[in-house]
Amino acid sequence: MTSIAMIGAAAERLKGHARVTPLLSSPFLDEIAGRRVLVKAECLQHTGSFKFRGGWSAVSALPEEARKRGVIAYSSGNHAQGVAAAAKAHGVPAVIVMPADAPRLKIQNTRDLGAEVVLYDRAGGESREAVGAQYAEARGLTLIKPYDEPQVIAGQGTTGLEIAEQAAAEGVTQADVLVNCGGGGLSSGIALALEARAPGLRVRTVEPESFDDVARSLAAGEICRNPSQSGSICDAILTPQPGEITFPILSRLCGPGLVISEEEAMRAMALAFLRLKIVLEPGGAASLAAALFHGGQIEGEAVIAVATGGNVDAELFREALSRYA
Amino acid sequence: MTSIAMIGAAAERLKGHARVTPLLSSPFLDEIAGRRVLVKAECLQHTGSFKFRGGWSAVSALPEEARKRGVIAYSSGNHAQGVAAAAKAHGVPAVIVMPADAPRLKIQNTRDLGAEVVLYDRAGGESREAVGAQYAEARGLTLIKPYDEPQVIAGQGTTGLEIAEQAAAEGVTQADVLVNCGGGGLSSGIALALEARAPGLRVRTVEPESFDDVARSLAAGEICRNPSQSGSICDAILTPQPGEITFPILSRLCGPGLVISEEEAMRAMALAFLRLKIVLEPGGAASLAAALFHGGQIEGEAVIAVATGGNVDAELFREALSRYA
Structure with missing residues (x-):
């Protein structure tokens, strides 16, 4: 089980490998939200999402023998790159x-980062x-699960x-922390750290309708x-269900989950472009969308x-700008 | 005259007002450039550009009497917002x-930040x-020049x-530091600090053809x-000539100036989107363009x-993505 000692x-x-990402803000976003909005820009993390942290943590914790044989991961894209x-x-x-229907950019980046990519038919x-278990067994690879892994x-x-x-440095000690949530790895990790x-x-999970x-x-x-398990532009945070390990943590520590629309995610992407100068993917912008457009449910x-990732195809990003910027 | 003591x-x-912006990197950019590329993301500074630093420094240095009367600035946009x-x-x-032909976003942002905006016909x-001197005299305002001001x-x-x-923390102690240059305020300030x-x-200035x-x-x-004084998409760094105060500093401390094309600036914007997840305006991307496409002139x-700013209209950004991402 993950403990604060393990997180430390x-x-x-x-240290020295992952980036300490900045906590950004804009008076224009504060005005929309009706309160101060602080954005943890994990899109600026190596590989464009927070997943690099978990990937590094897991790989660096492996014994020498396991490192030699190699690792395997299944992922809609960001965990893959991490x-x-x-x-x-x-x-x-x-x-x-x-998944064969993951954004092209994520598949290509994963290959370019030196990994062997195997596609499967999610839809x-x-x-x-x-699929992952088969490969792991055949080659003696260590499976690095995307979230249900301490x-x-x-x-x-x-x-x-x-x-x-960073929040303490901004004078913020009481607040909801909105986290885009797929299987709950990031949400549960942050919840344990904040506890x-x-x-x-307090962590609040955010998901698409x-x-x-x-x-x-x-x-x-x-x-x-x-x-259903596919069909949202928020591909980064689609999972069948919360994890067996993560759910008890979420259940113990998080407030009620928040839900946003795809349109709200696209509007948040445009506002992050205009006001923060960062690039977010839809699943990475859901938390900002909740902060801006669901303030009534926030204390x-x-x-x-937490702006979790920025690995978005240019075409979809252009569409967000064309509609909302 | 600006000294290292004044910079300190x-x-x-x-401190606590300006953001310490991150030094970003991507293996994909290193590969294009043929060397390590470190990007100082000043687009993430408050108001979307480094100009906030100079604005804050000048306003905070004013005596109480001058503060009461107010300040005036002339600017193509980023200094205005800062x-x-x-x-x-x-x-x-x-x-x-x-200037009346500045990007709409910059004019609107400046008004939204509470300033009184006066437009003039640059072309x-x-x-x-x-124009600035007239207003300053009539109202007793202190003129904050965009660059020729210690x-x-x-x-x-x-x-x-x-x-x-940050460079020392990355193990980099010998390198060219490419800085987008209009009147030379940033370039000369950085050059003095690095000296x-x-x-x-060593600072190298970067400008558009x-x-x-x-x-x-x-x-x-x-x-x-x-x-000519207008007609480039790199509007943020168009000035008639280097400053009277800044030029002697540049002349003493900088290597030869670099020049990039507008197309290269647009390509650098697309690559910053793809690989760093930051939003750059053309004049803010010129330095990255020089790093990526003019490596032969760099040691x-x-x-x-230094990615100096990100205040770009959505339409132009979409064009950069459509052409190069």
Whole structure:
């Protein structure tokens, strides 16, 4: 189980390798939200998303023998790039299992980072877990799961250590921390870090409409599944259900889940372009969308939105600008 | 005259107000450039450009009496926003003189930041200096020049203090530091800071073709003017000639000036989108363009590019993505 000690140890291993991303703000966003908005810009992390933290944490925690055989990961794209980059830096071979309908940019980047990419048919019902397990067994690879893996959660949790420190420097000690949520690795990691280091900051998960398995699970007190597993522009945060390891943490520490529309995500992307000068993908902008457009469901004079990633195809980004900038 | 002591004092006044912007990188950019590329992301500074530093430095250095009467600035946009935001935070009234053909976003932002905006006809030959001086006299305003002003140079120079520290942390102590250059306030401030704190780092100015007054002035050893004063997408760095105060500093400390094409600036914007997840305006991307596409004129195993600003209209940004991303 991931503990604050494991998160602290991960932070030591990540030091000098992962970027300490800035906490950005704009008076224009504060005005829209009706409160201070602080944006943790994880899109500026290596490989364009927070996933580099978990990838580095997991790979760097492997024993020498396992490193030689290599690692495998299944991912809609950001975890893929995070693991690929971390593996390359450690000289560890990496196989990445990706859905065939992931953004082209993510597939290409993963290949360019030196990983072997295996595509599977997400829409047709193929299970990435099954595909991943096959490869792992055949080659003796260590499977690095995207979220239900204690060292991955510990790595993502380092984001929470930084938020605790940076928010305090801004004078913010009581606030909701909005986190885009797929399987819950980042949300649970941040929640554990904040529990120990900034107990006045509370994680709220954010998901797109029709893929709100975490919000429904939190409300029900038990794991609920999404009826569908693809078909949202917020591809980075689509998962069938919250993780077995992550859900109990979320359930214990998080407030009610927030849900935003795809249109709101696109508007948040345009506002992040205009006001923060950062590039967000739809799933990376959901938290900002919740901060800006769902203020009635948020408590406190300030809100912190974790902008989790920026790996968006140019065409979709242009569409967001064309419609809302 | 601006000294390292003045830059240090400006850094003290800016502390907790200006952002310490990150030094970003991507293996994909390193590969294009054929050397390590470190990007100082000043587009993430408050108001979307480094100009906030100079604005804050100048306003915070004013005596109480002058603050009450107010300040005036003339600017193609980024200096305007920097001064407007700094003045507002200090409770000081601000009048900003802007060219009528500046990007709409910059004019609107300056108004939204609480400043009174006065437009003048740049293409028709009106002098912003003359317009600015009239207002300053009539209302007793203090004119904050965009570059030929020691406290502004000191503020911009704080960027150099951060570069010295951040580059050293990356193990880079010998490199060219490429700086987008209009009147030379940022370039001269950084050059002074590096002279004192990182003498192995050398400033190289970067300008767009047909507006290369600084490069020609450096080559000639005396101030040369541009034949034209508008008509480039790199609007942020168009000035008639290097400053009277800044040029002697540039002449003493900088290497030969670099010149890039508008197309190269647009390609650099697209690559910054793809690889760094930051938004750059053309004049803010010129330094990255020089790092990526003019490597033959650069020395060393690493290069540092100061990405000076991100205040670009959405339409132009979409065009850059459509053509090059």
